[in-house]
Amino acid sequence: MARFLIVEARFYDHLNDMLVDGARSALEAAGHEVEVLTVPGALEIPGAIAMASDSGQFDAFVAIGVVIRGETYHFEIVAGESARGIMALTMDGVAIGNGIITVENEEQALARADKTRKDKGGEAAKAAIALLDLRKKFG
Numbered sequence: 735m736a737r738f739l740i741v742e743a744r745f746y747d748h749l750n751d752m753l754v755d756g757a758r759s760a761l762e763a764a765g766h767e768v769e770v771l772t773v774p775g776a777l778e779i780p781g782a783i784a785m786a787s788d789s790g791q792f793d794a795f796v797a798i799g800v801v802i803r804g805e806t807y808h809f810e811i812v813a814g815e816s817a818r819g820i821m822a823l824t825m826d827g828v829a830i831g832n833g834i835i836t837v838e839n840e841e842q843a844l845a846r847a848d849k850t851r852k853d854k855g856g857e858a859a860k861a862a863i864a865l866l867d868l869r870k871k872f873g
């Protein structure tokens with residue numbers, strides 16, 4: 735059993751509830767402990783994971799968020815920079831699954847948040863488990 739922290743950017747409550755449910759279901763099915771931390775938006779996720787990782791209280795992390803394109807370039811910043819921050823932490827050895835969905839509209843988001851459809855929350859949780867297993871394998 736390992737200690738997982740789900741760091742969710744709660745920008746769209748109903749979509750986050752679905753994604754967190756998928757991630758939690760996957761983690762608990764694998765026998766792991768799960769806590770959830772909420773931050774304002776996807777741009778805050780990498781920093782929150784860095785702080786939580788430095789605390790030593792958790793073994794792995796799942797990033798959960800929803801970024802829906804609006805009228806401006808901000809979509810590219812939020813989507814790209816949250817992914818870049820998570821990738822930088824992963825390359826530094828932090829086991830993180832990225833469940834931040836970046837979509838054009840609500841319909842696309844619903845399909846990906848629903849654990850009975852594309853289950854991106856569960857997918858991210860399984861990726862985090864896989865990275866944690868690799869870290870244990872390589873020491």
Ligand SMILES: Nc1c(NC[C@H](O)[C@H](O)[C@H](O)CO)[nH]c(=O)[nH]c1=O
Pocket residue numbers: 743744745774775776777778799800801802803812
């Ligand atoms: N537009 C979305 C955001 N924007 C907020 C940023 O993530 C950030 O919280 C803000 O710029 C303050 O630093 N966040 C999402 O998660 N999803 C969006 O669609």
Ligand SMILES: CC(=O)[C@@H](O)COP(=O)(O)O
Pocket residue numbers: 801802803804805806807808809812
């Ligand atoms: C992804 C976003 O930042 C988006 O929700 C913001 O919308 P807008 O670009 O219309 O300000």
